[in-house]
Amino acid sequence: AQSVTQLGSHVSVSEGALVLLRCNYSSSVPPYLFWYVQYPNQGLQLLLKYTTGATLVKGINGFEAEFKKSETSFHLTKPSAHMSDAAEYFCAVRPGGGADGLTFGKGTHLIIQP
């Protein structure tokens, strides 16, 4: 069975500062990994995903994440936070060859301080 742990239910950063949202996973087979963002009263929007190949993945809105197999991590970063980045962020995993349902973490609420 797979699981996802997101460290920090709330993360607060100043506008212009580095954003780092942590995600660790467990999976019995090579995983596919995802980051989704959810704005209030909206569905989830895909930021980026890792399937195979290059371990540094670039996504939309300046976000990127690096798959580190040895650390079972897939942390999300953005060099400079914008006020519009304030939202809920979810990390998710799906075993590469298994059932198609995603397993999500509990989410991290990103707060941007002016």
Added chain:
Amino acid sequence: DTGVSQNPRHKITKRGQNVTFRCDPISEHNRLYWYRQTLGQGPEFLTYFQNEAQLEKSRLLSDRFSAERPKGSFSTLEIQRTEQGDSAMYLCASSLERLGTQYFGPGTRLLVL
């Protein structure tokens, strides 16, 4: 491409009533997924379809929950004899292929009084 749509967006019902939610996937997406999201939690996978075939339903929360996709297009999720614990956001997603990106709809928020 109009995205995944869900109706209704909000539903308030009394305990013991049945409710049905509808999901219209992105056209030509053959895979459709249902998730439940409770307050402060990430979405929880419930079930999924490939065309009209329901390929996984062991994760449905109880036998009060059922889902259909009769013609391989839209899908419905029904909850019978609702309980207060069923209050949640119900999300639908679709993908073009087995390992394709899942695109989510806006969700249906259910409140059981």
